[in-house]
Amino acid sequence: MDWCRVYRRDGLVALIDGRVGGNRAKLTAQQRQTVRATLYQCTPRQLFGADTATPSGQFWTIPDLKRAVEVWFGVAWSSHSSYLSLLAECGFSYQRTQKVFKSRSDGQVMAFEEQLEKN
DSSP: OHHHHHHHHHOGGGGSOOOOOSOOOSSOHHHHHHHHHHHHHOOHHHHHTTOSSSSSOOSOOHHHHHHHHHHHHOOOOSOHHHHHHHHHHTTOOOOOOOOOOTTOOHHHHHHHHHHHHHO
16 A cells, blocks of 8 residues: 555656665675684684583584674674574574483483383
8 A cells, every 4th residue: 555655646756666785794705705614614612612602512503603703703683593594504504402401310311211121
């Protein structure tokens, strides 16, 4: 209805796309290539020490990627999906974390599994 109203008021010229276009990406192609190369060469633990989003620091997570991009290029996105897109562009996939109870005992789990096998 808005388009119809604008057309009636200002004619066909008012419906011309006025967007500037172009890429509004915050990172250049070269910067994206740098991110990709670094993600493959280093783990978060190697770059940030023990201060990573996961205890092991072995795998890249959104918080780790967010921190890296901000430190390297001074860029921060407000959208979580922007970081997911960057990970996907770099060839990484999103993996859900496995639910593990911190209070569980590995010894008790093994004993339980052995008991299951016996039955």
